[in-house]
Amino acid sequence: MSSPSIVWLRDDLRLADNPALRAAIDRDEPVIVLYVLDEESPGIRPLGGAARWWLHHSLTSLGERLAERGARLVLRRGPADRVVKETVTDAAAGAVFWNRRYGGPEREVDAALKAALREDGVEVSSFAGSVLFEPWTVKTGAGTHFSVFTPFWRACLGLPAPRAPLPEPREIAGVRHPIPSDELADWGLLPTDPDWAGGLREAWEPGEPAGRRRLREFLAHDLDGYGRARDEPSAGATSLLSPRLRWGEVSPFTVWHEAVEQGRGARFLSELGWREFAWHTLFHSPDLATTNLRREFDAFPWPRLNPAQLDAWQRGRTGVALVDAGMHELWETGYMHNRVRMVAASFLVKNLLVDWRRGEQWFWDTLVDADAANNPFNWQWVAGSGADAAPYFRIFNPDLQAKKFDADGHYVRRWAPEHLSDEPPEPIVDLGETRKAALAAYDVVKRAPRG
Ligand code: FAD
Numbered sequence: 001m002s003s004p005s006i007v008w009l010r011d012d013l014r015l016a017d018n019p020a021l022r023a024a025i026d027r028d029e030p031v032i033v034l035y036v037l038d039e040e041s042p043g044i045r046p047l048g049g050a051a052r053w054w055l056h057h058s059l060t061s062l063g064e065r066l067a068e069r070g071a072r073l074v075l076r077r078g079p080a081d082r083v084v085k086e087t088v089t090d091a092a093a094g095a096v097f098w099n100r101r102y103g104g105p106e107r108e109v110d111a112a113l114k115a116a117l118r119e120d121g122v123e124v125s126s127f128a129g130s131v132l133f134e135p136w137t138v139k140t141g142a143g144t145h146f147s148v149f150t151p152f153w154r155a156c157l158g159l160p161a162p163r164a165p166l167p168e169p170r171e172i173a174g175v176r177h178p179i180p181s182d183e184l185a186d187w188g189l190l191p192t193d194p195d196w197a198g199g200l201r202e203a204w205e206p207g208e209p210a211g212r213r214r215l216r217e218f219l220a221h222d223l224d225g226y227g228r229a230r231d232e233p234s235a236g237a238t239s240l241l242s243p244r245l246r247w248g249e250v251s252p253f254t255v256w257h258e259a260v261e262q263g264r265g266a267r268f269l270s271e272l273g274w275r276e277f278a279w280h281t282l283f284h285s286p287d288l289a290t291t292n293l294r295r296e297f298d299a300f301p302w303p304r305l306n307p308a309q310l311d312a313w314q315r316g317r318t319g320v321a322l323v324d325a326g327m328h329e330l331w332e333t334g335y336m337h338n339r340v341r342m343v344a345a346s347f348l349v350k351n352l353l354v355d356w357r358r359g360e361q362w363f364w365d366t367l368v369d370a371d372a373a374n375n376p377f378n379w380q381w382v383a384g385s386g387a388d389a390a391p392y393f394r395i396f397n398p399d400l401q402a403k404k405f406d407a408d409g410h411y412v413r414r415w416a417p418e419h420l421s422d423e424p425p426e427p428i429v430d431l432g433e434t435r436k437a438a439l440a441a442y443d444v445v446k447r448a449p450r451g
Helices: 019-026 049-069 080-091 104-119 149-158 198-203 208-229 242-246 252-262 266-284 295-299 307-315 321-333 338-351 356-366 374-383 398-405 410-415 431-447
Strands: 005-009 031-037 073-077 095-099 123-127
Touching: 005 019, 005 080, 019 031, 019 095, 019 123, 031 049, 031 080, 049 073, 049 198, 049 208, 049 356, 073 080, 080 104, 104 123, 149 266, 198 321, 208 242, 208 252, 208 266, 252 266, 266 374, 295 431, 307 321, 307 338, 307 356, 321 338, 321 356, 321 398, 321 410, 338 356, 338 374, 338 398, 338 431, 356 374
Parallel strands: 005 031, 005 095, 031 073, 095 123
Antiparallel strands: none
């Protein structure tokens, strides 16, 4: 009688450098690879539309690659604690392996499941696969966690280097009698009516092989110019690895080691550091997407929402060129360049005085890299309420940002050409006036007790 091993994949949709998969293979029993679409466990945030699109295609690619190696991807839907237990029973599995998650509700699910399965005599092991440094390993001299990036990253770099990535398995012994699985198509992850994903299909090829290719191309051709050109949205100078890292198609350990091998990747690696910092911040503040990290921002006097202005921002009809271009890029491709994300977010929060949580939710719905840590962390950074945040009073002027980072107008020409016509759209607000209003609102925060 065999006692199969279950690998429960979550945000780690890859075969290479997957410690949970490796442990299951090393156990020398048939392997079942399980993915659970969990939209029911308390507190788990439902995926946005662009994320669902990516997930569908990434799972398709993963299923094919597993089949080529002898294993099958089992898909099930429902609250993870119930579904994983049912799968263990159906398969008469003897062990379950997974790579750890760091969000609050996810940790609760995983901890309870680990305890329950062990009580039933099932072996359970979890591994570090999604961050280079686990949150409890990075501490200040006083034993607390960091709230400023530079000392945080210095402390990380002082720790033992991240482990070497694990090789991709060539063969995986699957179970003889396949256990029931949902059909991916029945999950309805793809948009149908209307099908808005045409631009996403053009821009991206989800899945591990395309992710690994992109990493190699970036390191071979773009790493040298990264520091110089990363802020220019039309330069194509950044890695475009964010959805790969979000879905775990490429492991941060692989990115780290391959970049270090180049011997000149420190600037790029520090961006991975920001990703680590965001995840550590989420670990220590699980309600990062809903609650100001700096609680004095709770006193911010957000005016009543003007739905027409929010709509104009979402649709890229603000009349401000760089903001409109960014919002069009986002809608079309599920991605926006980092510099433009900062400018578009700042415009919403500071010129339109819309609560950062509304912008965060829109990005959550429309980004293919929508990330439970990076997204709220960066929104709070822009709003001034976050960890090591941009000071509130430093308000981006989107026109000056465009002059500086899109001097030849390539980016605006590509994504919002109407701004370069003879009759460009008028801005929906006056940048100078709204800047003054934002600073006046911020005065209230300055007077509030520090949180
Ligand atoms: P590169 O410049 O090549 O960077 C390499 C990797 O480092 C990225 O793939 C990403 O994983 C990480 N990284 C880079 N910048 C940051 C950062 N500021 N914070 C955290 N990690 C970073 N990034 C997401 O992955 N998901 C999000 O949901 C997300 N939302 C954002 C919202 C706002 C308002 C802002 C200002 C930024 C947001 N970012 C988010 C961070 C950043 O914009 C993207 O990671 C970056 O643009 C992705 O492009 P790239 O992979 O080419 O980046």
